[in-house]
Amino acid sequence: xxxxxxxxxxxxxxxxxxxxxxxxxxxxxxxxxxxxxxxxxxxxxxxxxxxxxxxxxxxxxxxxxxxxxxxxxxxxxxxxxxxxxxxxxxxxxxxxxxxxxxxxxxxxxxxxxxxxxxxxxxxxxxxxxxxxxxxxxxxxxxxxxxxxxxxxxxxxxxxxxxxxxxxxxxxxxxxxxxxxxxxxxxxxxxxxxxxxxxxxxxxxxxxxxxxxxxxxxxxxxxxxxxxxxxxxxxxxxxxxxxxxxxxxxxxxxxxxxxxxxx
Amino acid sequence: xxxxxxxxxxxxxxxxxxxxxxxxxxxxxxxxxxxxxxxxxxxxxxxxxxxxxxxxxxxxxxxxxxxxxxxxxxxxxxxxxxxxxxxxxxxxxxxxxxxxxxxxxxxxxxxxxxxxxxxxxxxxxxxxxxxxxxxxxxxxxxxxxxxxxxxxxxxxxxxxxxxxxxxxxxxxxxxxxxxxxxxxxxxxxxxxxxxxxxxxxxxxxxxxxxxxxxxxxxxxxxxxxxxxxxxxxxxxxxxxxxxxxxxxxxxxxxxxxxxxxxxxxxxxxxxxxxxxxxxxxxxxxxxxxxxxxxxxxxxxxxxxxxxxxxxxxxxxxxxxxxxxxxxxxxxxxxxxxxxxxxxxxxxxxxxxxxxxxxxxxxxxxxxxxxxxxxxxxxxxxxxxxxxxxxxxxxxxxxxxxxxxxxxxxxxxxxxxxxxxxx
Numbered sequence: 001x002x003x004x005x006x007x008x009x010x011x012x013x014x015x016x017x018x019x020x021x022x023x024x025x026x027x028x029x030x031x032x033x034x035x036x037x038x039x040x041x042x043x044x045x046x047x048x049x050x051x052x053x054x055x056x057x058x059x060x061x062x063x064x065x066x067x068x069x070x071x072x073x074x075x076x077x078x079x080x081x082x083x084x085x086x087x088x089x090x091x092x093x094x095x096x097x098x099x100x101x102x103x104x105x106x107x108x109x110x111x112x113x114x115x116x117x118x119x120x121x122x123x124x125x126x127x128x129x130x131x132x133x134x135x136x137x138x139x140x141x142x143x144x145x146x147x148x149x150x151x152x153x154x155x156x157x158x159x160x161x162x163x164x165x166x167x168x169x170x171x172x173x174x175x176x177x178x179x180x181x182x183x184x185x186x187x188x189x190x191x192x193x194x195x196x197x198x199x200x201x202x203x204x205x206x207x208x209x210x211x212x213x214x215x216x217x218x219x220x221x222x223x224x225x226x227x228x229x230x231x232x233x234x235x236x237x238x239x240x241x242x243x244x245x246x247x248x249x250x251x252x253x254x255x256x257x258x259x260x261x262x
Numbered sequence: 263x264x265x266x267x268x269x270x271x272x273x274x275x276x277x278x279x280x281x282x283x284x285x286x287x288x289x290x291x292x293x294x295x296x297x298x299x300x301x302x303x304x305x306x307x308x309x310x311x312x313x314x315x316x317x318x319x320x321x322x323x324x325x326x327x328x329x330x331x332x333x334x335x336x337x338x339x340x341x342x343x344x345x346x347x348x349x350x351x352x353x354x355x356x357x358x359x360x361x362x363x364x365x366x367x368x369x370x371x372x373x374x375x376x377x378x379x380x381x382x383x384x385x386x387x388x389x390x391x392x393x394x395x396x397x398x399x400x401x402x403x404x405x406x407x408x409x410x411x412x413x414x415x416x417x418x419x420x421x422x423x424x425x426x427x428x429x430x431x432x433x434x435x436x437x438x439x440x441x442x443x444x445x446x447x448x449x450x451x452x453x454x455x456x457x458x459x460x461x462x463x464x465x466x467x468x469x470x471x472x473x474x475x476x477x478x479x480x481x482x483x484x485x486x487x488x489x490x491x492x493x494x495x496x497x498x499x500x501x502x503x504x505x506x507x508x509x510x511x512x513x514x515x516x517x518x519x520x521x522x523x524x525x526x527x528x529x530x531x532x533x534x535x536x537x538x539x540x541x542x543x544x545x546x547x548x549x550x551x552x553x554x555x556x557x558x559x560x561x562x563x564x565x566x567x568x569x570x571x572x573x574x575x576x577x578x579x580x581x582x583x584x585x586x587x588x589x590x591x592x593x594x595x596x597x598x599x600x601x602x603x604x605x606x607x608x609x610x611x612x613x614x615x616x617x618x619x620x621x622x623x624x625x626x627x628x629x630x631x632x633x634x635x636x637x638x639x640x641x642x643x644x645x646x647x648x649x650x651x652x653x654x655x656x657x658x659x660x661x662x663x664x665x666x667x668x669x670x671x672x673x674x675x676x677x678x679x680x681x682x683x684x
Contacts, residue, residue, distance in 0.1 A: 095519040101512035105279040117268030118520040
């Protein structure tokens with residue numbers, strides 16, 4: 001399939017996302033899930049947010065996707081302030097949540113038609129786009145099958161398509177490959193690389209550190225709501241003498257203690 | 263507009279994929295209205311056709327008890343048995359064998375005649391119209407008590423109507439005894455007609471109707487509006503459950519990342535569920551018109567009323583949908599929405615006058631009733647079904663229903679926006 005190239009705005013400083021002192025404390029919580037976080041993500045990056053359970057990855061992505069109100073701080077995406085340009089911002093971003101977030105009794109095509117329509121994509125264009133995406137991800141023969149008959153991997157791929165139908169400039173993915181087989185994971189990662197090559201900036205969270213090491217152009221390891229290290233995977237590995245993989249860096253920075261939380 | 267139609271289309275597909283849910287949505291209200299009308303109609307028939315088993319213990323064996331006996335026999339209401347043992351019939355009534363036992367006391371006829379005769383003599387003596395030889399002193403006659411034993415399972419309203427009927431019968435006998443005593447004192451010829459003993463005042467039921475052809479209300483005409491309204495409001499349940507399901511599936515969360523307002527999401531649901539309520543209403547009418555006569559129930563008469571009936575149903579549907587949207591927005595789980603929605607509908611129906619007429623409620627409840635959308639809907643339906651009013655007289659009720667929809671939907675949107683403000 002062909003994806004149209006995303007052109008950067010005329011006055012572009014190269015920054016797609018700028019986060020300034022962003023914090024989030026949930027009601028009744030004793031600590032901040034995201035604390036005073038500063039981060040800049042460049043246009044066209046594949047940025048990995050890595051961290052143990054409860055580190056604040058999903059909270060950060062939820063705030064950037066307009067799902068959660070920050071307790072303090074600010075951010076902008078593609079120059080759009082999150083408070084002032086909600087509608088435009090939502091048109092700019094695509095979100096692939098960790099849950100499947102699909103209607104189980106609708107077919108794949110019906111789900112995608114509905115979510116695509118909510119972006120205001122013209123019907124004919126949308127139909128064509130759905131066909132193309134389904135074909136690329138090997139699901140075209142299942143277009144008219146209900147989601148509740150799909151395997152986990154198939155649902156993940158439909159979940160992904162639902163987030164990219166409108167060709168977002170920024171794509172947020174919260175553990176897009178969790179619980180899927182190797183084949184589905186490869187298909188998803190390859191497809192994300194293709195999307196990124198067309199100009200979409202990708203921000204993704206994952207617990208698969210090998211996958212992140214191979215896939216991401218830059219990563220940030222988050223723990224207890226703050227960034228503990230940030231850089232290109234190979235740079236980070238080189239900075240830590242005993243590290244051969246990103247996982248070694250991760251364990252050195254976050255420790256080996258279990259992170260159970262409730 | 264495209265987003266709204268896409269939302270509505272998605273709701274239609276979701277509904278049609280859930281055949282069990284659809285069946286519940288359409289068949290259960292029909293089952294409800296059929297069951298209630300059959301029961302209510304049999305209550306009408308209990309009075310009109312089916313005879314109530316009662317037993318009479320006649321300890322008097324006189325003229326008065328004979329009159330009571332004849333009146334009961336000639337009444338089409340009762341299947342009469344006789345007994346001589348008061349204790350035995352008391353037990354039989356307690357067991358539910360008879361719904362009522364009437365025990366006529368000993369010497370009722372003779373004592374009544376004595377009492378009336380003494381009173382008449384006394385009056386005539388006052389006017390000097392009595393011979394000196396007749397004693398005018400009044401002997402003390404103890405008052406008599408007709409005992410009524412009711413089956414404990416009988417309803418209060420039944421007891422009241424029976425008591426009132428017996429009371430009327432006894433009063434008539436007393437009056438006729440007085441006339442008879444006067445007649446005996448004034449003339450020696452018992453066939454001479456001095457008094458006209460027939461009731462002077464009688465009652466005729468006039469059905470208020472602007473048109474020439476008066477509509478006689480029956481159980482169908484009363485039940486279809488009330489229970490259709492009840493069923494339409496029950497749409498709160500599937501609608502709120504639909505919304506809670508979307509929250510659980512994560513699709514609502516996904517939609518929050520889309521450039522679409524909550525009003526559009528609700529608009530799609532409102533459109534579809536409004537159509538569902540109108541289909542429910544149509545099915546109810548069809549059942550009343552075509553199925554009821556086959557079940558031996560009175561046929562629903564909708565002649566010349568269909569446009570106004572659908573107009574009222576439309577606004578009732580809107581009010582129900584508005585409430586469903588609000589409940590669905592606030593509820594976090596099916597455990598919250600289902601029991602709350604069901605109980606809310608029952609409460610609204612109760613204070614709206616679906617079970618007990620508003621005029622029969624305590625003052626405070628009558629005031630409260632004026633706040634129930636079911637009351638506005640019921641009044642509008644009765645206005646069309648039973649009073650045959652023109653459109654302009656429905657305006658206050660349908661305006662209230664429309665306002666209710668606007669307010670509940672606005673509250674749902676405000677609540678959602680407040681909860682999800684970014």
